[in-house]
Amino acid sequence: MSGNPSIEDRDELDRRVRAIRWDDKAVEFGSPQRCRVAAMMVESGLVGGRLRRVFPSRDQWEAMTEYTTTKIAEKIIGVGLGSKTSQWNWGGLWNPREESSFSGWVRQLAYTVARTNARRVLHSAHELSASRFEDEDGYNPVWDDKASTPLNAGTETGGPFDTVPGLTVPRPIGADRRLLTRILTDSGAEAMADRARTMGWWHRTLDGLDAGVCAALLLQPVSRRLKGVLPRMLPDMADVAGLYEATQMSSDPRDVAPLRRAVAREARRLGCVEWDVWCRLGTAAARLAVG
Structure with a gap:
């Protein structure tokens, strides 16, 4: 998924998250399963898609998408990626055992986090060089081959780690x-x-x-x-x-x-x-x- 994910894309992401076996070990903060879900969230483009209309300026949108994506990844993994965890509301972190839509949770949280922090983040970004807005996701035209199927596009059979044992x-x-x-x-x-x-x-x-x-x-x-x-x-x-x-x-x-x-x-x-x-x-x- 990329750009602004469709409803079908979001449903598929929810299915992939639910398909993970959320035993006590997987639910622990910092678990490989939580890290995997954070990676799915980043690759899905959910945050950027949600914020595109909120921040019509490309520079502002890129800055807020980067900031908000990191904050949501922290809430999924339960580990600080730059934030001081002593200031966290631990009750607000993602609970993988809840029945609600993961995609819906991400989209709602993205809007809240971005609007709450926009003034501070964009003021800081304005003082930085233009390199602040360069693509940090490793974009490469290699991955845009229209003849190939995007690896992170959802399918009924799942991704390679779901289908190839070991x-x-x-x-x-x-x-x-x-x-x-x-x-x-x-x-x-x-x-x-x-x-x-x-x-x-x-x-x-x-x-x-x-x-x-x-x-x-x-x-x-x-x-x-x-x-x-x-x-x-x-x-x-x-x-x-x-x-x-x-x-x-x-x-x-x-x-x-x-x-x-x-x-x-x-x-x-x-x-x-x-x-x-x-x-x-x-x-x-x-x-x-x-x-």
Whole structure:
């Protein structure tokens, strides 16, 4: 979903959220399931669609959409992504066991949060450079291929993590990620997938998926609005997850040597091979990137 989601899109998002098994572990703040729902919310475009008429100026709309999306993600995950949690109304956080529409809750909250904070946020934004309004979601024409089906568009069969048991995604980093992205742009998803296999950024669970889906799983950037979520998804390796997270966004760091050293240390600590750490990091990032 993108732009202003239709009623059908919103119904499908509600279905996907309800389909998650909300046991006691999943309901806990900071759980992978809550993080996954936050990613779905970001990718759905619900917040931007709700605020488009409220803020007709593009700069204002972009600033308020970014601010409001982050605030709602915090309420879904139950973890601060920049806010001081000591000031939170914990009773106002999202309850996944409520029967009400998730999409309806997001849309209503988006309007309230945006209107309440508009004066302060837009005053601050006015004092910043124009770069403040650049797309931070990693937009790339690669993902606008009209011949392909958007990965985050709802279907009855669900997304790849719903349909492929044990799906594992070793997402590339650094120069390898940039090279594979260029191949995807210049030569298409099939060529990118072939090269990813030879470079070692591949797992057998990807074999049965469409090349375009594999491209998104491996390369689609994690939204910067979800910065800080990946370490929360992997609390037992939060430090290395924080380093890895930066490599999976639209502006990845050039120097990945610190990350490689951190992965090696983590593998020694866990008593496993480094490949297992890369796969765990990449799979969590793929869940955030594609929802």
